[in-house]
Amino acid sequence: MRYLHKLLISIIVSFTTTLLGSDNELKKHDKTELIRITNDYSSPYRNLNRDNFYSVLVDSSINGYGHYIPTTDPLIYNPDYGFAMIYRKWQGLEESSGYVGVAESSNGTDWIISYPINENLPDGTPMATGRYPSIVMGSDGTKFAVWNEYTADCSGGGSSCGRIFFNFNEDTWYIDYPDDDMLDLNNGCATLPCDPQDLWQAQPQLIETEEYWYLYTVSSSWANSNLIFIKTSIEKSTGIHTNTGPVTINFSHNYTDFKMNQTGQGSVTRTDNTTIGYSITTDYGLNWTTYGN
Numbered sequence: 271m272r273y274l275h276k277l278l279i280s281i282i283v284s285f286t287t288t289l290l291g292s293d294n295e296l297k298k299h300d301k302t303e304l305i306r307i308t309n310d311y312s313s314p315y316r317n318l319n320r321d322n323f324y325s326v327l328v329d330s331s332i333n334g335y336g337h338y339i340p341t342t343d344p345l346i347y348n349p350d351y352g353f354a355m356i357y358r359k360w361q362g363l364e365e366s367s368g369y370v371g372v373a374e375s376s377n378g379t380d381w382i383i384s385y386p387i388n389e390n391l392p393d394g395t396p397m398a399t400g401r402y403p404s405i406v407m408g409s410d411g412t413k414f415a416v417w418n419e420y421t422a423d424c425s426g427g428g429s430s431c432g433r434i435f436f437n438f439n440e441d442t443w444y445i446d447y448p449d450d451d452m453l454d455l456n457n458g459c460a461t462l463p464c465d466p467q468d469l470w471q472a473q474p475q476l477i478e479t480e481e482y483w484y485l486y487t488v489s490s491s492w493a494n495s496n497l498i499f500i501k502t503s504i505e506k507s508t509g510i511h512t513n514t515g516p517v518t519i520n521f522s523h524n525y526t527d528f529k530m531n532q533t534g535q536g537s538v539t540r541t542d543n544t545t546i547g548y549s550i551t552t553d554y555g556l557n558w559t560t561y562g563n
Contacts, residue, residue, distance in 0.1 A: 328355070328373050329357070331360050332358070332360055333367040334358060337357065339402075340541050341402060341471040342403065342473075344356050344357060346407045348407050348409075350411065351376070351407065352377060352378070353374065354373070354375075354407055356404065356415055357373075368398050368399035368401065368420065370386060370387050370403050370417055371383060371384050372384040372387060372413065372443055374413075385443065385446060385447070386450075390448070391449065392451060394449050395423070395425075399419050399422060400417045400419055406476040408476060408483055412438060412440070414437075414438045414483070415436060415438070417434075417436075418432045418434045418469060419433045426467065427466075427493070428493040432469050432492055433456070433459060433469065435452045435453060436474075436487075436502070437451055438504070438509075454513075455472060456498075456500065456513070456516060457514075466498055467491070468491060468493040469492075470490045470492050472488070473526075473527070473528040474487050475529060475530040477532055477534075481506055482504060482506060483503075484501060484502070484504075485502040485504065486499070486554070487499070487502070497523050497549075498519070499519055500517070501513070501514040501555055517558070519549050530554070535552050545562060547560075548562065
């Protein structure tokens, strides 16, 4: 049953989570054996102490970490298509905390929740170790989920094994699809381990034309202190995508926020220091200039 509601949200999402579970374990995930959560308490709740505050339960999470740091964008709104949110999804007490799920609502009250979208790669390689999920939405309502895996086989390379992915095949999100349509953002993962290695916290920005979606991401390299910029071009009519080669931004990756506008002017701003530091581009990420690193 897809209309399940167990995660407390308002316009700003609040998670009630329990920090449990160990999830960096390599195993094949069988969707038919996973626990499906049901919930009969989907009505909006009005807080009597705040006249304009309403909340509704959508889903559950073992560990909602990643929703309170500036590097993730877990909630998106389009006036024509409503809300979409992404989060680490509860699949049972003994299961991984790294299942990534998506929920959608046209009005913020009635929500449809997905099955996990990151259980196995298309070739069957086990995953389900998602971290730092974000979501963006196109003008036609197409949604792009972006996150990194803490890979159990360390295919991401480095000491923390991070590997960045995206998924926009919504036809597979709401069915028991055997192997998920997880796509590498890093061309360097064609040969494993990936190069550049150990990429985490992919921050997405979406720009589009009539024929293409352009997904721009800045990721943190946990192998060193750099940021990695990648542009992904997706043809709307076919879904075929290509990634540019990774571009290194010589800028400290701690607590950074990435934004880019429709004309290709973008910035990465450091938010963890009283001294402002930022790196800017005026050509859709081809070149970056850093100040105050």
